[in-house]
Amino acid sequence: MKQRPIGVGIVGYGLAGRVFHSTLIRNVEDFAIGAIAVRNEGRRALAVMDHPEATIHSSASELFANPDVDLVVIATPHDTHASMCVGAARAGKHVVVDKIMCMNVSEGEAMIEAADTNGVLLSVFQNRRWDADFLTVQDVLTRGLVGEPFVIESSVTGFGLTPGYRLPAGDRPRGWRTYAEFGGGPFRDWGAHLLDQAVQLCGGSPKRVVADFQYRRDWDVETAGTATLIFGSDDGTDREGIRFVIEVGSISAIPKPRWLIRGSEGAYIQYGRDPQEQALHRGEVGPRKMLPEHAPRLVREVEGALQDVVLDGLAGNYLAFYQNVAGAILGREELMVTAPSVLRSIRLLEVAAESARTNQVIAL
Numbered sequence: 001m002k003q004r005p006i007g008v009g010i011v012g013y014g015l016a017g018r019v020f021h022s023t024l025i026r027n028v029e030d031f032a033i034g035a036i037a038v039r040n041e042g043r044r045a046l047a048v049m050d051h052p053e054a055t056i057h058s059s060a061s062e063l064f065a066n067p068d069v070d071l072v073v074i075a076t077p078h079d080t081h082a083s084m085c086v087g088a089a090r091a092g093k094h095v096v097v098d099k100i101m102c103m104n105v106s107e108g109e110a111m112i113e114a115a116d117t118n119g120v121l122l123s124v125f126q127n128r129r130w131d132a133d134f135l136t137v138q139d140v141l142t143r144g145l146v147g148e149p150f151v152i153e154s155s156v157t158g159f160g161l162t163p164g165y166r167l168p169a170g171d172r173p174r175g176w177r178t179y180a181e182f183g184g185g186p187f188r189d190w191g192a193h194l195l196d197q198a199v200q201l202c203g204g205s206p207k208r209v210v211a212d213f214q215y216r217r218d219w220d221v222e223t224a225g226t227a228t229l230i231f232g233s234d235d236g237t238d239r240e241g242i243r244f245v246i247e248v249g250s251i252s253a254i255p256k257p258r259w260l261i262r263g264s265e266g267a268y269i270q271y272g273r274d275p276q277e278q279a280l281h282r283g284e285v286g287p288r289k290m291l292p293e294h295a296p297r298l299v300r301e302v303e304g305a306l307q308d309v310v311l312d313g314l315a316g317n318y319l320a321f322y323q324n325v326a327g328a329i330l331g332r333e334e335l336m337v338t339a340p341s342v343l344r345s346i347r348l349l350e351v352a353a354e355s356a357r358t359n360q361v362i363a364l
């Protein structure tokens with residue numbers, strides 16, 4: 001007999017809840033969206049239209065009490081993630097929390113403890129572990145195509161609505177993302193992905209971290225930020241070891257490359273972002289490579305001559321995240337994005353913010 005699908009309840013129906021989670025989850029056979037918690041009238045109307053079969057709740061706690069919900073997906077602003085996750089776990093629900101997992105390491109530890117104590121699964125929506133650009137970089141490094149990597153630069157820079165220099169002072173087109181109290185600021189928003197990817201590529205134990213934030217608006221969140229993770233060499237001198245540099249922010253009318261890697265035998269450069277977010281806005285899911293105009297370029301020394309090639313690259317696929325969560329809930333496979341694995345990047349983010357605040361290099 002076929003099992004009933006895993007009942008999913010989504011809390012929050014903004015960009016993430018509607019475009020990312022709802023679109024992906026409805027394309028995974030083992031899931032059925034049974035409930036959505038939404039307060040705002042306009043978003044409620046969208047939820048009813050998109051999911052006429054789902055129960056619409058007006059609060060997260062009401063959704064946690066719904067017996068048809070097995071898995072709670074938290075797609076609300078960053079400051080709410082820890083308390084919502086603990087509430088859902090105490091109600092006996094499995095939890096997927098969107099990035100950034102939590103505001104700090106101690107919140108994250110409490111979330112993990114709540115999941116463990118209540119015997120439920122906890123994962124974090126680090127969908128960008130399945131970006132085409134990231135998977136291609138991982139493959140290039142694993143195959144040693146640039147030799148030993150010296151410097152890996154990972155940047156998400158643009159010139160968009162935030163900070164919106166020319167807008168009136170009180171105008172905040174990106175809402176909660178422009179307030180510190182809600183966990184806003186581009187360094188937390190994008191750093192959640194870039195630092196998690198750094199941990200996946202290099203491990204979470206750099207020797208030193210130095211970061212710098214700049215503030216270009218009358219807000220209490222940074223406009224742009226950089227952080228350098230200095231990994232050590234085995235001899236303890238740290239003269240060698242990867243330098244992983246991240247930059248985020250909207251101060252670049254000409255964007256930096258998404259990736260620039262320099263190594264002992266070559267270099268790698270790639271512009272532009274993974275196309276899956278745009279595809280999700282069109283309701284499309286499934287494997288996708290970078291657009292041809294964003295294909296990576298690899299320059300390497302082969303038999304004494306520099307070879308300059310455009311790579312095809314690997315395909316990304318966010319569905320893999322939810323297929324794995326379903327498989328893990330059903331006991332078919334190991335969970336891929338575990339909360340402790342994500343906590344390593346939360347720790348780096350905390351250290352980077354401390355470095356920027358105190359203007360110091362922090363040794364770990």
Ligand SMILES: NC(=O)c1ccc[n+]([C@@H]2O[C@H](COP(=O)([O-])OP(=O)(O)OC[C@H]3O[C@@H](n4cnc5c(N)ncnc54)[C@H](OP(=O)(O)O)[C@@H]3O)[C@@H](O)[C@H]2O)c1
Nearest residue numbers: 012013014015016017038039040075076077078098099100
């Ligand atoms: N992984 C990714 O690629 C990705 C992409 C985008 C966003 N995200 C993440 O998704 C999360 C939400 O971002 P977003 O862009 O979707 O924000 P958003 O568009 O502003 O939507 C936020 C939603 O949360 C609800 N909400 C806000 N405060 C709440 C509270 N205290 N209790 C219950 N509901 C509350 C809002 O409900 P009302 O309208 O009813 O107030 C709204 O439905 C963030 O963690 C963000 O980093 C991840």
